[in-house]
Amino acid sequence: MNPLPEDSPPLIGEDDRDSAVQRLQEAYTEGLVSHEELDERLDQVLTAKAHSELVSALASLPEEHPGTTSTIAAAGGRIQRRGAWRVPRILKVESAYGRVRLDLSRAIIEHPVVDIELQLGTGGAKITVPRDAVVDVEGLHTEWKDLRYKTPRRTGPGGPKIRISGAMGFGRLEIRHARR
Template sequence: MTSLPENPSPPISEDDRDTAVRRMQEAYAEGHISHEEMDEGLHQVLTAKAHSELVSALASLPAENPGTTSTIAAAGGRIRRRGVWRIPRTLKVESAYGRVHLDLSRAVIEHPVVDIELQLGTGGAKITVPRDAIVDVEGLRTGWKDTLYKPRRRPGAGGPRIRISGTMGFGRLKIRHARR
């Protein structure tokens, strides 16, 4: 009988692969890697089967500068971030109309505390946080519906603290912990 590994590497999404290709191209354009290194890295990224292979292909690249504050804004439509992306210390999300979906489960979180400030008019928001994250929604004001969040019974040790603040007009915030 063959045993499965305890924590298999998660599969690679198209967003993950696209982000890795972009990072390779940016590193080449900024002069951090040679043309040959970029070709080899792109080959690794495009043929990777597991998330761990993707991380390995990007390990030699300089870290992206996450900055301290970033803003994602849209007057209407959907705001969606998922896959491997770098979370700044403070993330502001602004939308007059439309839904917001932030998936932080595979994001690179380099800060022990991350502040997410929501300024939403109409439309709901869904935030998926890492399994071991501690979530604080005390600073969020909702106008129409309450926030749906059920804290974990045993919060993970060492996980990031995610503080969600701001205002939501007509819509509901749903927060859930990633399963893996």
């Protein structure tokens, strides 16, 4: 196998492609592009090999909705979300001295990929994800205690991808899949 030339553009990840498809579908739903234009741009996104091709397919679209990123912050105390709450595309959770409890098992998840960025000082975090979710913790840095996460034997198809990144100081992150 030949190595890639040094000046070759980086390959497109599936998450980038999925994000671009979703942006185009939203633009169509909002009436910003015609059906014909949607078809052309989707074809461009699905056959793109370089990141610049994705960018040109999304050119002239407005920026993503401002509501796609939310920040929950507290200096101390508890941060808790549970029940039927709407999960944004990007959720930033910042806490200096508190515990964090996020239960996504009954949450409304409208995005195929959800990024949760943790910036926690002391205090642990517990995240319950849907039963069929795929969890990615590659971007998480823990200082003091290791992560507790047991990958399920099997997950159902079509579940959301939950990417957890950021930094944990002196607390432990525990991730579990919902039982139902």
